[in-house]
Amino acid sequence: MNERIVIIGGGFGGLYAAKRLKKAPVEVTLIDRRNHHLFQPLLYQVATGTLSPADITTPLRTLFKNQPNTRVLLAEVLDFDVANKQVILRDGVVPYDTLIVAAGSGKNYFGNSHWMANAPGLKTVEDATEIRGRILTAFEAAERTTDPVKQGAWLTFVVIGGGPTGVEMAGALAEIAHETLRDEFRHINPSDARVILVQSGERLLPTYPPELSIKAATALERLGVEVRTGRRVVDVQERSVTLAANGLEEKLATRTILWTAGVQASPLGKALAAATGAQVDRGGRVIVEPDLSVPGYPDVFVIGDLAHFAHQTGEALPGVAQVAIQQGRYVARLIKHRRAGKSIAPFHYQDRGNMATIGRGKAVAEIRHYQLSGWLAWQLWLVIHLMYQLDLQNRVLVFVQWVWNFATRRRSALLITERDQQVTAIEPYTGLKLITSTGTFLSIRDTTSRFQ
Numbered sequence: 001m002n003e004r005i006v007i008i009g010g011g012f013g014g015l016y017a018a019k020r021l022k023k024a025p026v027e028v029t030l031i032d033r034r035n036h037h038l039f040q041p042l043l044y045q046v047a048t049g050t051l052s053p054a055d056i057t058t059p060l061r062t063l064f065k066n067q068p069n070t071r072v073l074l075a076e077v078l079d080f081d082v083a084n085k086q087v088i089l090r091d092g093v094v095p096y097d098t099l100i101v102a103a104g105s106g107k108n109y110f111g112n113s114h115w116m117a118n119a120p121g122l123k124t125v126e127d128a129t130e131i132r133g134r135i136l137t138a139f140e141a142a143e144r145t146t147d148p149v150k151q152g153a154w155l156t157f158v159v160i161g162g163g164p165t166g167v168e169m170a171g172a173l174a175e176i177a178h179e180t181l182r183d184e185f186r187h188i189n190p191s192d193a194r195v196i197l198v199q200s201g202e203r204l205l206p207t208y209p210p211e212l213s214i215k216a217a218t219a220l221e222r223l224g225v226e227v228r229t230g231r232r233v234v235d236v237q238e239r240s241v242t243l244a245a246n247g248l249e250e251k252l253a254t255r256t257i258l259w260t261a262g263v264q265a266s267p268l269g270k271a272l273a274a275a276t277g278a279q280v281d282r283g284g285r286v287i288v289e290p291d292l293s294v295p296g297y298p299d300v301f302v303i304g305d306l307a308h309f310a311h312q313t314g315e316a317l318p319g320v321a322q323v324a325i326q327q328g329r330y331v332a333r334l335i336k337h338r339r340a341g342k343s344i345a346p347f348h349y350q351d352r353g354n355m356a357t358i359g360r361g362k363a364v365a366e367i368r369h370y371q372l373s374g375w376l377a378w379q380l381w382l383v384i385h386l387m388y389q390l391d392l393q394n395r396v397l398v399f400v401q402w403v404w405n406f407a408t409r410r411r412s413a414l415l416i417t418e419r420d421q422q423v424t425a426i427e428p429y430t431g432l433k434l435i436t437s438t439g440t441f442l443s444i445r446d447t448t449s450r451f452q
Contacts, residue, residue: 002025002026002027002069003025003026003027003097003098003335003339004026004027004029004095004096004097004098005021005026005027005028005029005096005097005098005099005100005335006028006029006031006087006094006095006096006098006099006100007028007029007030007031007100007102008031008032008077008087008099008100008101008102008103008268009031009032009101009102009103009104009304009306010030010032010034010036010037010060010072011037011038011040011102011104011304011305011324012304012321012324012325012328013100013102013104013303013304013305013324013325013327013328014030014032014100014102014303014304014328015030015037015063015328015390016324016325016328016329016332017100017102017303017328017329017331017332018030018064018067018070018328018332019067019332020328020329020332020333021069021070021332021335021336022067022069022070024069024332024335024336024339025069025339026069026335026339027069027071028067028069028070028071029070029071029072029073029094029096030060030064030070030071030072030073031072031073031075031077031087031089031094032060032072032073032074032075033074033075033076033077034074035059035060035061035072035074036057036058036059036060037057037058037059037060037063037390038056038057038124038125039056039057039388039389039390039394040123040321041321041385041388042055042056042385042398043056043122043123043124043125043127043128044122044128044165044168044169044172045172046125046128046129046132046413047122047127047128047129047131047132047135047169047172048132048135048169048172048173048176048411049132049135049136049176049180049411049412049413049414049415050172050401050402050405050411050412050413051397051398051401051413052401052412052413053125053128053129054397055394055397055398055401056389056394056398057125057394058390058391058393058394060072062391063390063391073094075089075090075091075092075094076089076090077089077103077268078090078271079271079275080099080271080272080275080276081093081275082275082276082297082300085097085099085299087099097299098299098300098301098335099299099300099301100301100302100303100328100331101268101269101272101286101300101301101302101303101306102302102303102304102306102324102328103266103268103269103304103306104266104304104305104306105123105263105264105265105266105283105305105306105319106121106123106263106264106265106266107121107123107259107262107263107264108261108262108263108264108283109121109259109261109262110261110262112236115236115259116259118236118237118238118257119160119236119241119257119258119259120134120258120259121258121259121260122165122169122258122259122260123263129417129418130418131258132413132414132415132416132417133415133416133417133418134256134258135157135173135176135256136414136415136416137416138154138155138157138255138256139154139155139181139185139188139190139193140416141154141255142154142155142188143185143186143187143188149253151188152253153239153253153254153255154255154256155188155190155192155193155194156193156194156196156252156253156254156255156256157173157193157194157195157196157254157256157258158196158198158241158252158254158256158257158258159173159195159196159197159198159258159260160198160233160241160257160258160259160260160261161198161199161259161260161261161262162197162198162199162200162201162203162204162205162206162227162229163204163205163206163207163260163261164205164354164356165260166197166199166204166260166261167197167204167205167216167220167356167358168356168357168358169258169260170195170197170220170225171219171220171223171225171357171358171359171362172359173193173195173225174195174220174223174224174225174359175223175359175360175409176190176411177190177191177192177193177195177224178190178191178223178224179360179409180409180410180411180414191224194226195224195225195226196225196226196228196252196254197220197225197226197227197228198228198231198233198241198243199227199228199229199230199231200230200231200232200233200261201229201230202229202230203217203229204216204217204220204227204229205354205356205364207318207354208354208356208364208366209366209371211371212364212365212366212371212373215364215373216356216358216364217229219358219359219362219364219373220358220359223358223359228243230245231243231244231245231250232244232245233261234249236257238255239253239254239255240252240253240254241254241257263283263305263319264283264284265280265283265284265285265286265305265306266284266305266306267284268306269284269285269286269302269306270284272286272294272300272302273286276294276295276296276297276300277295277296278294278295278296278297279295280308281308281316283308285305285306285307285308285316286302286306286307286308287308287310288301288302288307288308288309289311290311290346290347291334291344291346291347292307292309292327292330292331292334292347301331303324303327303328303331304319304323304324304327304328305319305324307327309327309347309349311346311347312348312349317349320354321388322351322352323349325388326347326349326350327347327349330347352367352368353365353366353367353368354366355367355377355380355381355384356381357378357381360405360406360409361374361375361378362374362375362377362378363377363378363380363381364377365377365380365381367380382402385398386398386399
């Protein structure tokens with residue numbers, strides 16, 4: 001019987017591991033709670049209306065339809081029985097000979113999970129469409145209110161977290177306000193919107209060289225973004241966010257707060273640690289061996305955002321796509337070499353650089369110690385993000401949308417799709433009724449509280 005390889009997670013790590021096992025004499029089972037692969041680096045473009053969800057997602061079965069040795073299971077993993085080599089699902093078990101856990105990460109509110117309702121994070125397609133709806137609903141609500149104070153709150157957007165996602169999100173929001181929505185409203189000027197980017201550290205993009213951090217901040221400010229560094233978020237409410245710095249607090253009136261400040265490893269990391277006796281770090285990542293295996297279990301591997309790998313530099317590798325891709329490829333190669341009775345050197349990450357786009361024609365990049373910014377960095381960012389799309393159809397769709405956006409400054413997916421975001425702001429006139437897009441009659445009392 002062929003070796004049974006079970007891979008948990010259809011992100012970059014799991015996909016590249018499975019793809020590299022295509023011609024190996026093994027049986028691969030890929031398990032994921034969702035039926036699609038998500039190209040997360042472009043998720044913020046769904047949230048800001050440049051791309052549609054289908055542009056950056058591909059059904060897992062489509063990706064593996066020509067790989068006969070691989071089957072896809074839509075299921076939720078709950079636990080592990082390493083003694084009997086079984087993965088415990090919500091509705092069954094799957095046996096394995098070799099296990100690869102690539103379950104990724106989620107949002108991290110650093111002990112303030114109650115902030116999530118008012119400051120959504122960006123990890124899934126559903127998150128992106130909700131955020132897109134909140135952004136567009138804010139402009140619609142500002143158009144309907146006659147109170148300048150309320151209007152100012154609706155037109156204030158606060159992005160928390162100055163990493164690549166926060167920088168990209170803030171730049172895109174500024175472009176929406178100053179370019180995309182120009183001349184589309186009659187009672188407000190969208191360019192009056194304030195976009196505030198909050199970073200707890202002293203500079204944006206803290207993992208980048210300081211020179212690029214400065215250039216990113218300068219480019220954002222030219223777009224009209226207010227960059228607030230050295231500010232710590234101490235409270236998030238439905239209609240405000242409170243910042244603290246040097247013992248002083250500042251309360252910002254806002255109705256749109258977006259969280260990009262941190263990630264937390266999947267709970268499956270702690271479940272695997274409990275089953276194997278492995279250690280996890282403060283972020284819930286499993287501390288792995290030099291070959292990415294779990295200590296004491298050479299047939300169990302952890303890769304991607306769920307793995308704490310610090311053997312190379314003494315510091316854990318970042319949770320970025322390139323790390324997951326290289327680790328997935330490595331584990332697949334290790335499995336094939338083991339079957340041939342050979343060994344390979346420990347995993348070694350090759351840092352190919354970092355890059356973040358700031359806006360139309362603007363980006364910063366560090367490639368093999370070379371620093372780039374502006375137009376050239378932006379072009380490089382476009383090319384690389386197209387290259388790593390796994391499906392040709394997605395590459396074409398994304399390329400066409402980018403060309404359209406560049407030529408017209410328009411965004412083709414500015415849609416409010418969440419049901420509770422279909423109703424816009426209204427002054428509380430007595431007895432007024434609203435008819436939603438679904439034809440449902442609502443009393444004004446059901447709706448005004450959300451928009452006042």
